[in-house]
Amino acid sequence: MIHVQDLQFSYTSHPFIADINFTVPAGEIFGFLGPSGAGKTTIQKILTGLLTNFNGNVEVGGIDLKRFNRDLYERIGVDFEFPSLYEKLTGRENLKFFASLYKHHVAIDPLLESVGLINDADKKVSAYSKGMKSRLDFIKALVHDPDILFLDEPTSGLDPSNARVMKNIILQLKAEGKTIVLTTHNMYDATELCDRVAFIVDGKLVALNTPHNLIISHGASTVRYSYISDGEEKTSTTALDKTATDPLLLQLIKENRLSTIHSSEPTLNDIFTLLTGRELQ
Amino acid sequence: MKPISRSFGMFVRQIAKDGMLWGIGLAPLLLGVMIRFGVPYVETVLSGYFHRSILVPYYQLFDLVLFLMTAYMFCFASAMVMLAERDENIAQYLAITPLGRKGYVFSRLCVPVLLSLPASIVLMLCFSLTIWPMRHLLEAAILMGLLSTVVALLVVSFSRNRVEGVAVGKLSGLLILGLVVPYFIESGLQYMVFFMPSFWIASYFLDGNIMFLMSALITSVLWILVLFRKFSTKLF
Numbered sequence: 347m348i349h350v351q352d353l354q355f356s357y358t359s360h361p362f363i364a365d366i367n368f369t370v371p372a373g374e375i376f377g378f379l380g381p382s383g384a385g386k387t388t389i390q391k392i393l394t395g396l397l398t399n400f401n402g403n404v405e406v407g408g409i410d411l412k413r414f415n416r417d418l419y420e421r422i423g424v425d426f427e428f429p430s431l432y433e434k435l436t437g438r439e440n441l442k443f444f445a446s447l448y449k450h451h452v453a454i455d456p457l458l459e460s461v462g463l464i465n466d467a468d469k470k471v472s473a474y475s476k477g478m479k480s481r482l483d484f485i486k487a488l489v490h491d492p493d494i495l496f497l498d499e500p501t502s503g504l505d506p507s508n509a510r511v512m513k514n515i516i517l518q519l520k521a522e523g524k525t526i527v528l529t530t531h532n533m534y535d536a537t538e539l540c541d542r543v544a545f546i547v548d549g550k551l552v553a554l555n556t557p558h559n560l561i562i563s564h565g566a567s568t569v570r571y572s573y574i575s576d577g578e579e580k581t582s583t584t585a586l587d588k589t590a591t592d593p594l595l596l597q598l599i600k601e602n603r604l605s606t607i608h609s610s611e612p613t614l615n616d617i618f619t620l621l622t623g624r625e626l627q
Numbered sequence: 628m629k630p631i632s633r634s635f636g637m638f639v640r641q642i643a644k645d646g647m648l649w650g651i652g653l654a655p656l657l658l659g660v661m662i663r664f665g666v667p668y669v670e671t672v673l674s675g676y677f678h679r680s681i682l683v684p685y686y687q688l689f690d691l692v693l694f695l696m697t698a699y700m701f702c703f704a705s706a707m708v709m710l711a712e713r714d715e716n717i718a719q720y721l722a723i724t725p726l727g728r729k730g731y732v733f734s735r736l737c738v739p740v741l742l743s744l745p746a747s748i749v750l751m752l753c754f755s756l757t758i759w760p761m762r763h764l765l766e767a768a769i770l771m772g773l774l775s776t777v778v779a780l781l782v783v784s785f786s787r788n789r790v791e792g793v794a795v796g797k798l799s800g801l802l803i804l805g806l807v808v809p810y811f812i813e814s815g816l817q818y819m820v821f822f823m824p825s826f827w828i829a830s831y832f833l834d835g836n837i838m839f840l841m842s843a844l845i846t847s848v849l850w851i852l853v854l855f856r857k858f859s860t861k862l863f
């Protein structure tokens with residue numbers, strides 16, 4: 347559905363995006379992870395046709411982004427990081443206007459209902475909270491039932507309950523066969539939602555795999571335990587696959603002296619830090 | 628055409644919801660009334676006092692100002708709407724809808740200019756102080772439309788918000804001063820403002836020389852070409 351080969355781009359004389367290669371098959375949620383300024387949003391701008399002076403080959407939905415017409419926009423939906431709404435219009439008026447730009451569009455009310463905005467649909471957007479604007483902006487990208495979605499930090503600024511609603515909708519869209527490109531620096535969203543993630547740092551693609559494979563291949567789960575010795579609490583750590591050969595742990599289990607025992611897996615953020623030496627958040 | 632008409636509909640809707648933009652839209656009408664009835668009255672008073680015509684030699688200049696004001700105000704309102712849409716990230720969003728960048732610019736800049744052509748001609752027919760043949764009316768409408776496009780591009784390119792837009796809009800009024808130059812400076816000094824399309828426009832209608840018409844067209848198009856890249860970068 348999306349094919350990127352040898353992508354290079356620069357705002358200045360210095361290369362900013364370099365040697366980016368990846369393919370996103372239909373029905374996949376593909377995540378771009380990276381710190382602010384890494385180039386995620388620039389790549390999204392290229393994939394949505396906003397930046398066209400790039401080098402390399404980029405195809406979205408079989409359309410070459412060096413030579414495309416407006417039909418591309420009938421097929422893609424974009425949710426930018428910051429809301430793009432008419433503040434003086436109501437939520438419903440906004441959706442109706444944006445829907446009217448497309449050849450085909452879906453009913454507005456079910457969309458409003460899906461994000462809990464149906465009762466506020468006739469309020470002016472200027473009276474909406476930040477979270478309400480984010481939700482309205484998100485469904486604005488869905489008014490024309492696009493095949494491919496580009497979502498930039500879709501849960502940013504949302505409370506946990508509304509973030510959950512949003513993530514459920516994203517998963518539902520994937521189940522319907524939509525292809526979704528998610529740009530985020532939220533490792534939890536990426537781990538939960540994405541089939542594959544790409545780490546972007548300084549305009550370069552550092553790693554690309556499923557979140558599970560990245561965690562398994564680069565990090566080991568550990569077991570941390572504590573016990574009382576000489577009247578003091580002491581702690582020790584061992585790899586999960588080495589527990590059978592840790593004599594102290596085996597002895598403590600045998601003598602029933604363990605105070606606490608926990609297993610822990612590295613997070614995507616840990617793997618990101620391991621691979622890039624940078625923090626995601 | 629559907630996205631462009633919808634987008635233009637939204638443009639009109641925004642103007643309708645904005646008191647300041649209403650005022651801008653009505654300004655040419657008020658100016659027309661003032662010029663048609665105020666200037667001859669002042670002329671009567673002045674000529675009675677000085678025993679000669681004072682303002683009559685400049686009636687064509689008043690007409691040119693009136694002519695320009697329609698397109699200028701339409702374009703200024705358009706620039707204000709575009710600045711608001713840029714602040715709300717809407718311009719960039721519309722660029723990735725079937726409207727596209729070209730459709731957006733067409734609906735916000737070209738359509739208002741096209742509408743200003745008949746509007747300015749009607750105002751001229753109602754309020755002008757001199758007689759204008761239809762060919763001159765059409766030529767002036769087109770030239771003023773181009774000049775006003777330059778103003779709109781300037782306002783959007785050099786403003787970060789609507790407040791700055793108003794300030795840049797006032798400054799861009801300097802571009803219009805070229806209209807006055809041929810009426811008051813007869814020596815070669817007048818060519819100091821050769822870069823102002825308004826100077827060539829006034830020269831053309833004063834003299835009728837086709838070279839002035841060509842110069843007005845060329846300087847306007849050059850301004851548009853130079854400003855459009857910055858305008859486009861700033862907007863999207």
